[in-house]
Amino acid sequence: MTDLPFGFSSPGDDDRGKDDDKRGGDDARRKDQGGNDAGSQNPFGFATGAGGFDPSAFDPSSFDPAALGQMFSQLGSMLSGMGAGMTSGSGAGPVNYQVATNLARQQIGKFTPVLDKENQAVADAVRLAEVWLDEATTFPSGVSRSTAWTPVQWLEESMPTWKRLCDPVATQLSRTWEQNLPAEAAQFAGPMMGMLTQMSGMAFGTQLGQGLGQLAKEVLTSTDIGIPLAPEGVAVLLPEAIASFADGLEQPAQEIVVFLAAREAAHVRLFTHVGWLRQRLLSTVEEYARGITIDFSGITEATANIDPQELFSNPSKLEELIGSSASFEPTTTPEQKAALARLETLLALVEGWVEQVVFAALSDRIPSTAALTETMRRRRASGGPAEQTFATLVGMELRPRKVREASALWRQLLEAGDITTRDGVWAHPDLMPDADDLDNPAAFIDRVIGGGASTFDDPIAQLEETLAAERAAEEPDEGRSGDKPRDTDED
Template sequence: MSDLPFGFSPSGDDDDERRSENKRRADKSDNDATPGDPGNPQNPFGFAMGGAEGFDPSQLGQMFSQLGNMFSGMGAGMAPGAGGGPVNYQVATNLARQQIGNFTPVLDKETQAVADAVRLADVWLDDVTTFPGGVRQAVAWTPVTWLEESMPTWKRLCDPVATQLSRTWEQNLPAEAAQFAGPMMGMLTQMSGMAFGTQLGQGLGQLAKEVLTSTDVGLPLAPEGTAVLLPEAIASFAEGLEQPAQEIILFLAAREAAHVRLFTHVGWLRQRLLSTVEEYARGISIDFSGIADMTSGIDPQELLSDPSKLEELIGSSASFEPTTTPEQQAALARLETLLALVEGWVEQVVSKALDDRIPSAAALTETMRRRRATGGPAEQTFATLVGLELRPRKVREASALWRQLLEAGDISTRDGVWAHPDLMPDADDLDHPAAFIDGVIGGGASSFDDPIAQLEATLAQERADQESRGDKPDGSADSPDSDDPPRDSGAS
């Protein structure tokens, strides 16, 4: 794809603006990646000391100096206190930026191209959904911009998981290890945050180079009302497909605009996705038998003489597999189902909007399905974060349910299901959609349209039933009691 339309340029473009910007960033990266720099992937924790046969007190000051530098920033310019908390996000950001490396700056023509593509796609979507347009701004992002803009959401997702893991780690540390670690617990906590930050940074660095839109992982990572396309990743994505680049860009713009509509007008959806992850995190527990085995042979003097041993201990504990409780399994199932329903709805809406306009729409839809099946960004992200894989089978079944609901009813019937979380199908409904569809078509989705009107209708029906039985409002009846003798009208 040597000449992408809409102003998109392929990766490797020799435009003067790109070349000068890339050289500047490369020079900066080369100067920053010193051997002791935490951004150096060969030494991510910044330790300069190796193992020692014995403990040399003269090395103690050097070791704590290195630990202080490590805690204060893993790189120059880190603000004081930024490394606190269950995850060291400064470490995550530094490592992610290092992994991103050189990137192609966004040109003005690409920003305009994104705005044009999203605007056109939004017009087409008007005909296939009752949700009005939700895009207030369409922009083009670089991988670094994606990293910076999405970090607040990642913090909200990662904090509860890492906090619970850290708390569980401290509470369940074997007695001997806890007694030894007591004076060093503050340092252990900081190193634990760095271990989580390292894992997160490596994942986000790779993800930033692959995502095509802000909703590519299934979550709304951009500010509300903002549609985002990443031109550099889209150019690389287009190079591997035998489809017109113009159609690829419009297809991705339509998917992004559909996601934005859904998250903008279904007020409970964003919060429900994030709170389900938090619900999962509250139940995390860890099997500590492995840590007990690992700490039983630790020599405290060795930890002081060789800080890499301490790093290894904390890093190993951060990667221990959590045990999953039934409550957590239920939370993961709900999260998996909700993500599948979002993706399935977007797939159906975009297919309806583009089928008659873009010949390659069906092929591109199947490409996105294969991308998920081979471990795309969504699967990698959730597998790392919460141990969840968004199975393609569930997405296919969710898409089929939305299609069948549209065929049995209409657009309003299908989109009306999003009115309240209690109306949404669950995992069983995805496996057996017929009963769910019958319930919706029979009025199951209408009871939440106007709850006040529904209540008034119920009360009116109860009054009508009372009047038809001759009941008084207080529950008494006008007819004589059956236990009283009949009154003789002719009696004097």
């Protein structure tokens, strides 16, 4: 579908600029270097894609000076896109974000600049969606500005949030590595530990860069992964990705744009007016990271019989040692499983609420709302950007099944109560349903409706009421101690 509405242009339009090569990598050049769009990664290994180190290029049985030269040549090719990240101070942390940015930018390649008419199109679509959303939720508009982004803008604007998500995981893995490396292995690697730390940061940066480079070309809005990546109050649509998304659907393009604008505006409302939500998502990732441990039995076995001479005569052996993800697999503790469950449940509740609110706002106005809602569900269930990104970059995997169940819970709560009751659940994190509630929504709804909507309207008032009851229980003791009895008749 190419006739996009609201001034949107299709990806191949000629009026979108001719100087993309200055800002994006050349696909043909990257292919000549052996590059791939994505490669299988692990936090401690080198990428085999994007011009990476290919162990198959070497003879594992003998040392060949020519092969060693080829190894350094290919390694140099891999590092050519990292440039400044190898020498600047930005590579000193647990993740080399300069490497990540450079590789992501290289993977994005050519992109089409945003036109003025597309910025206006986004503003018009969001403005229309906001009017309809007013009838579907008690949360007022949270959008202060609407705009269109290129994939590169998405990368630059979202990087601060990715740092908050990735730093705790990478830091804990690095700390665990240094503190728990077996004595024999530590003695063997001691002189190289500083270099290994830098290589670890570079490996994380490589993985992050390739993941974000792919994600930047797929996301449709700033909240597509369930977490707000734009500045507060800013609603964002990505026209180039939306054009590709619309091209594979049978629904009218104008309806697709308004539907996506409504989803973005609903997300912004929720994150703007539920003050604890953004921080709770990020702190749950940090809680997960604090419990990371590594099973070093694989490292012990891998290093027990290593002949240092073999590392020089057989370059693929070093690559095998560094890239062996099985040796360095983080173990999952009960505390981490609980943190993962809370994160997955909270993200499912966000997505389910947005789905219900958008459907209620648009279903009577846009005929394709039901079909587009199901398309978004399938997109997530088939391993879309959100699942792949969390699983690859943060070590967390979402469960699409919970999204459907969360949506059903919000719908049933609305049917049993009203919009105020449903939205009031977001007043405090302690009032939110948990994973068990998603499996048994009837019990949760009974608690909400049975307790009265006022319980959810003001949790502080509920706390004050509890404290008042406790004080009242102590009053008889005060009376026996000589104090003048108080009149407790409230009538």
